[in-house]
Amino acid sequence: MSEMIQAENLTFRYTDFSHTTHLALDGVNLTIPYGQFAAILGRNGSGKSTFAKNCNAIALPSGGRVLVDGIDTMQPDRIWDIRRACSMVFQNPDNQIVATVVEEDVAFGLENMGVPPKEIRRRVNEALRMVGMYEYCMHAPHLLSGGQKQRIAIAGVLAMEPKCIVLDEPTAMLDPRGRADVMHVLHRLHEEKGITIVLITHHMDEAVQAQRVAVLEAGHLILDGTPREIFVQTAKLHSLGLTAPQSVQLLEALNARAQAGLETDALTVEECADRLEAWLKGGRA
Amino acid sequence: MLKDITLGQYFPGNTLMHRIDPRTKILLVMAIIVALFVCSSAPAYLVLAVYIFGLIAVSKLSLRMVLRGLKPLLVIIVFTGVLNLFLTPGDDILWRAGFVSITMAGVQKAALIVARLVLLIAGASLLTYTTSPIQLTDGLERLLSPLKKLHLPIHELAMMMSLALRFIPTLVEETDKIMSAQRARGADFDSGNLLHRAKALIPILVPLFVSAFRRADELATAMECRLYRGDTGRTRLRQLKFGRDDAVCAAAAVLFLGGAIVLQVLV
Ligand SMILES: Nc1ncnc2c1ncn2[C@@H]1O[C@H](COP(=O)(O)OP(=O)(O)OP(=O)(O)O)[C@@H](O)[C@H]1O
Ligand SMILES: [Mg+2]
Numbered sequence: 171m172s173e174m175i176q177a178e179n180l181t182f183r184y185t186d187f188s189h190t191t192h193l194a195l196d197g198v199n200l201t202i203p204y205g206q207f208a209a210i211l212g213r214n215g216s217g218k219s220t221f222a223k224n225c226n227a228i229a230l231p232s233g234g235r236v237l238v239d240g241i242d243t244m245q246p247d248r249i250w251d252i253r254r255a256c257s258m259v260f261q262n263p264d265n266q267i268v269a270t271v272v273e274e275d276v277a278f279g280l281e282n283m284g285v286p287p288k289e290i291r292r293r294v295n296e297a298l299r300m301v302g303m304y305e306y307c308m309h310a311p312h313l314l315s316g317g318q319k320q321r322i323a324i325a326g327v328l329a330m331e332p333k334c335i336v337l338d339e340p341t342a343m344l345d346p347r348g349r350a351d352v353m354h355v356l357h358r359l360h361e362e363k364g365i366t367i368v369l370i371t372h373h374m375d376e377a378v379q380a381q382r383v384a385v386l387e388a389g390h391l392i393l394d395g396t397p398r399e400i401f402v403q404t405a406k407l408h409s410l411g412l413t414a415p416q417s418v419q420l421l422e423a424l425n426a427r428a429q430a431g432l433e434t435d436a437l438t439v440e441e442c443a444d445r446l447e448a449w450l451k452g453g454r455a
Numbered sequence: 456m457l458k459d460i461t462l463g464q465y466f467p468g469n470t471l472m473h474r475i476d477p478r479t480k481i482l483l484v485m486a487i488i489v490a491l492f493v494c495s496s497a498p499a500y501l502v503l504a505v506y507i508f509g510l511i512a513v514s515k516l517s518l519r520m521v522l523r524g525l526k527p528l529l530v531i532i533v534f535t536g537v538l539n540l541f542l543t544p545g546d547d548i549l550w551r552a553g554f555v556s557i558t559m560a561g562v563q564k565a566a567l568i569v570a571r572l573v574l575l576i577a578g579a580s581l582l583t584y585t586t587s588p589i590q591l592t593d594g595l596e597r598l599l600s601p602l603k604k605l606h607l608p609i610h611e612l613a614m615m616m617s618l619a620l621r622f623i624p625t626l627v628e629e630t631d632k633i634m635s636a637q638r639a640r641g642a643d644f645d646s647g648n649l650l651h652r653a654k655a656l657i658p659i660l661v662p663l664f665v666s667a668f669r670r671a672d673e674l675a676t677a678m679e680c681r682l683y684r685g686d687t688g689r690t691r692l693r694q695l696k697f698g699r700d701d702a703v704c705a706a707a708a709v710l711f712l713g714g715a716i717v718l719q720v721l722v
Pocket of ligand 1: 184185186192193194212213214215216217218219220221
């Protein structure tokens with residue numbers, strides 16, 4: 171059976187004006203099965219966006235190959251099938267909204283697909299409800315907050331009913347409230363619709379919510395595993411320009427200072443509190 | 456300061472004028488313009504004025520707002536009015552001082568010009584006030600679509616127009632930000648002569664253009680991701696359809712505009 175996204179030995183080279191080439195991805199093997207919520211991490215310039223662009227044929231591999239929903243992205247005549255299966259949301263919501271009315275923007279992809287008007291209306295309403303923006307359907311997008319705009323952008327791709335959505339730092343320009351709203355919507359799409367989510371992010375607290383974390387460094391896939399496996403490797407993460415969640419750091423510091431001997435894989439504040447509570451009770455007894 | 460710019464000021468509503476097809480409205484406004492140029496007699500103009508202000512009342516637009524639209528053109532209106540008033544030759548002299556004189560013909564001509572300009576602007580603003588930019592470009596695209604057979608890029612032009620309208624507020628906001636940033640670095644946009652001020656604009660325009668191109672690039676990618684490939688096989692959320700409302704408006708237009716022209720010819 172095919173996978174949602176299957177990158178085999180993927181290499182990508184940028185060539186700039188002076189014909190110097192720059193290897194942005196170097197032999198990446200990464201397979202994302204249907205229905206997974208995956209996070210991709212890595213420092214600036216590590217190749218995350220380049221990988222994302224290779225997932226729906228905006229960029230084509232210089233070496234190796236990418237299969238999306240079983241289709242090789244190098245087949246030019248299948249490019250629209252690929253983009254239908256795997257849509258993309260970008261960092262800056264302002265630069266991906268095309269219309270002056272929210273519902274017209276959500277309808278844009280469907281209009282391009284040639285969906286009949288009645289069906290467009292139904293899917294637009296459903297997508298807007300899904301992201302919790304239905305009341306805003308007649309608003310002007312430029313008057314909405316960043317988080318709201320990003321949810322409109324997500325509704326725009328959601329209406330096209332893709333199997334997979336790749337999001338390139340969708341929360342980078344948002345305030346904490348907007349970030350929480352967007353993350354909530356992503357979980358909802360994943361759980362209720364079974365959509366595969368590939369989330370590129372710099373926020374560890376978002377990555378811990380994923381089922382799988384992949385870390386890129388200088389175009390190589392360095393780490394790949396569950397958040398629990400990845401985030402306890404604080405020293406390794408540090409060398410990759412990333413920081414472990416604060417809960418993990420706190421437990422490590424306690425271990426170092428007080429020889430607490432705690433398991434450090436507490437990814438959330440709740441888990442951390444549980445560990446500490448158990449430790450404090452044990453200490454008193 | 457720049458926030459005041461509102462292009463194609465659209466005032467949402469649900470009146471007859473808001474509901475009718477944008478194509479009907481565009482044709483209607485064109486017919487009004489033609490009628491205003493064909494007619495020149497007082498009775499005809501009376502009919503036209505009643506019709507245009509009637510439409511404004513039907514669309515529930517406040518008269519004050521429509522008249523405010525005249526403000527930028529006030530100078531031109533007054534200027535042409537005054538010129539016509541004083542410089543029209545004629546026998547029926549009403550008033551004379553030295554070499555300037557006001558003739559009866561001058562008064563009539565000035566009144567006509569002023570009425571024509573005021574009604575022109577009021578009629579045109581009827582279109583922009585009651586039609587959203589998207590509807591307007593949609594209507595234009597559909598009206599001009601026969602030209603697609605001649606391989607004119609009508610769809611592309613309409614798309615460009617609506618994207619431009621979409622990005623006006625974004626770019627205005629960005630310009631504001633850049634200006635504030637340059638002010639904080641000691642730039643001065645408000646004093647000095649014209650050349651000086653024009654020069655002061657360069658540090659605004661350069662970053663604005665750079666960012667506009669970056670935005671355009673990202674927007675193009677985002678549009679491709681959403682399967683945009685031009686006009687082929689495209690459907691629309693809102694189908695344009697002529698309905699009963701359009702018939703009512705067309706009938707009223709024939710009645711009033713036709714009536715005015717008949718009056719013009721007969722009287
Ligand atoms: N258009 C381009 N031309 C040349 N080189 C590029 C281009 N885009 C990216 N690169 C280079 O490719 C490498 C990977 O870039 P990429 O944008 O994929 O990184 P990223 O992980 O998304 O970084 P960030 O976290 O900053 O978004 C970088 O070294 C970058 O300089
Ligand atoms: Mg990036």
